[in-house]
Amino acid sequence: MIQVNELTKDYGSRRALHELTFEAQQGEIVGFLGPNGAGKTTTMRILTGYMAPTSGEARVAGYDVIKESLEVRRRIGYLPETVPLYTEMVVFDYLKFMADLRHIPNADERVEETLEMVGMLDRSEGYIGNLSKGMRQRIGLAQALLHRPEVLILDEPTIGLDPSQVVDVRNVIREVGKERTVLLSTHILSEAQQLCDRVLIINKGKIVVEDTPQNLQARLVxxxxxxxxxxxxxxxxxxxxxxxxxxxxxxxxxxxxxxxxxxxxxxxxxxxxxxxxxxxxxxxxxxxxKMSLEDIFLEVTREDTERKKK
Amino acid sequence: MQNIWTIAKREYKHYFISPIAYALAAGVLFMLGVAFAFLLGQSTQMALYGGGSAPDLTQLNGFFAFLLVFIVPALTMRLVADETRMGTIELILTSPISDFELVAGKWLGGLLFVATLIGITLIYPITLNFMVDPGVDYRVLLTSYLGLIFIAASFLALGTGISALFSNQLAAFLVTFVVVLTLWWLVGLPAELMPKAGAFLRYLEVNSHYAFTFNAGSIHLSDIVYFLSLIAVGIFTGAMALESRRWR
Structure with missing residues (x-):
């Protein structure tokens, strides 16, 4: 579903992605792990067509993210890290607007169904500006799920949520991840451990480790x-x-x-x-x-920097 | 088309919750109202001395066109710049609509709002029609209003395009204001000094395509081409600005 091949992105003289290569299959939840500035958001922005890579190619559902950007965007649901929403709009109107942009038939019903999925149906008449961070996060998630996309790209989906909301959102992700491809970034390692079928650890624009959470543990201990x-x-x-x-x-x-x-x-x-x-x-x-993913993560990213020093 | 309409509808509604838009509308309608009352008073006074004619409402539209120089930059400044600043542009640019559709939709939303303002000013010819005999010459007014819409559409397109170049509303406002004011008036100034380039500069001047043509009851293809070109330049600039953002 997602194929990324030698993706490189430069911001001026700084190289954010360095020949990144990975794949994600249908029905797979892939966790993208890495410290801040590792290139997680950049990769996601390239996959969603928000940015073009400096070189390399990426395909989503078989379509090239640059040449067939609109086809890719039709098939992707995206939750950006900052959850940018129109604060002056009413929740329902906002989701209706996004649904109209995606030409969803019976948009009203679809919006209600999706609000139900994220547990926000009782807030559909409220202004987005009056919602808490966690609630906005869920509206952002609803926006990404509206068109029941084949591929979901979630940048830090549980950040800023309280513990019970985290459980709810993880359940939603697990549910939709059954038949869809989900690529989610996180720096909460236990989250990756619980949710993901596969973990990619990325550091300084490169994938340093790629495996299932279980294997990773066995391999690195x-x-x-x-x-x-x-x-x-x-x-x-x-x-x-x-x-x-x-x-x-x-x-x-x-x-x-x-x-x-x-x-x-x-x-x-x-x-x-x-x-x-x-x-x-x-x-x-x-x-x-047992060595936790946390330790593995520290070990892997440290090794990488040490190797560079030598 | 459907996408342009979806975007336009949202922008149009947004003007009605925006204090700036209300303030501008109130200001414009107040000034036009005063001007209308003045024209009426003048004609009444002239009539008392046994002369004069019915008030000429094309003067009112000429004044409205001049006011557009000031209000359009304020109406367009936030259209794209604010989305860039708030980050909401990320969700719009990753939804399946083209950059052109986005800019055109925003422009259309602004145009609908200005058209609403223009619609409100129809109250002047309608009231005047009851007061004068044999009624107002609606044919001249029709082309006058058509030209006014063209001017508004051109300014709004330039403003929308410029707004896409900035993430700061004030910068977008100032640049749009300078561009629109230049087209309205400044570009005609050096025309007197330069006999060769003068004709071209005068062609660029907005009022030369309105004051003596649309606002005097005649429609020329060259004027329509002029306004359509400005609209195309504005929307193209906006679409290019969005496209270039992806490659940065």
């Missing part, structure tokens, strides 16, 4: 992380654990527990447990922590 907790004082515990052969990087955590790592090939957990008990501590718990 080099060392196992374990947290040890004891009753009472933990004076000297770090040193004791550090002495066990095979333990790497033992350090105290702010809450009094101690974290250490070991390579999977050499499981040192029994040795650590013995050392802790023999040293007279009351061992309360010892558990493995």
């Amino acid at each position: 080099g060392a196992e992380h374990v947290v040890v907790r004891v009753r009472g004082d933990n004076d000297g515990l770090v040193e004791k654990i550090r002495k066990v052969k095979g333990v790497q990087n033992a350090h105290a955590l702010p809450d009094g527990a101690v974290e250490y790592q070991f390579m999977p090939a050499q499981d040192v957990r029994p040795e650590v447990a013995k050392a802790v008990i023999q040293s007279g501590y009351d061992l309360l718990e010892m558990h493995a922590v």
Whole structure:
């Protein structure tokens, strides 16, 4: 559904995208992850026809985003990061206007159905200017869903929402993502983990990692992380654990527990447990922590910058 | 076409919630009303001395045309510039309408608003028709009003095009005002000094296509071509400005 091939975009002398290449299939929810300024918004703006790339090509539903821009735009629903809406308009009138621009038959009914989907039907007579940030976000989402597009492009769709709204919006995205292609950007890693079939980590205009959230975790977890907790004082515990052969990087955590790592090939957990008990501590718990996408993300983007320095 | 109409409808409605548009409409209608009363008074006075004629309403339209120089820049300044500033342009430019349709729709919305103002001034010939015998010469007024619409359409197109070049309303206002004022009056000034280029400069002058033709009851193809060219230049400028934005 989305094919991006060696897309490059320069803003003056600054290169925002560097030969970006990726694909997204129908029915797939693809998460676009990256720090601010990584090129997420730029990529989305090129796909939606708002901007032209400096070089490279992109296709949506088989149509070229530059040469067949109108065809592409007909098939895309887009929620920009800033959610730009006409604040002086009434919610219903605004959505009716957008529906008319898309030549939707029975626009009135469609607008109501869509407002229902995003849970904003009771606000259809209110002015957009009087809505909260979260509500505007949902009107923006409604606007993107009006024409039931084949491809949805959502730039930070849950930013500024309160926790219950976040759940609602994620459910809507999951629902529409069943038969549509969704490309969403986020810097909330847990969101990508929950929503996406595939994650693209982008940094400085390049894709640095591309995989399913599960694989990413498996692939990037080099060392196992374990947290040890004891009753009472933990004076000297770090040193004791550090002495066990095979333990790497033992350090105290702010809450009094101690974290250490070991390579999977050499499981040192029994040795650590013995050392802790023999040293007279009351061992309360010892558990493995999974590396979160957060850590992976930091690792990947850091590696990338370090490699550049060398 | 449908898209142009959708955009135009929204812009037209927007004028009715905009304080600037109300202020401009009130100002224009007030000044025209005063001028109408003055013309009436003058004719009545002349009639008392046994001479004179019915008030000439084409003078009123000539005055209206001059007022357009001031009100059109204020009406068009926000059309595209404000969408750029607010960021709403992003959703319009990513919806399936062409740049031309967007600019043409905005222009048409402005034209409908000015046409509404012009429509309100029809009250003057209608009242005058009851007061004079054998009634007003509606044929001259018809071409006079037609020319007025052409002037408004040209100015509005230039203003819309210029508005697309800026993200700042004030800049759009000033540039439009300078361009429109130049076409109205300034361009004719050096014409006297330059015998060769003078004819061309005088051709550029808006009033030379209105005062003695449309506003005197005659329609010339050359005048229509002139106004249509200005409209085309304005809308083309706007569409180009939007197109160039994509490549920046």
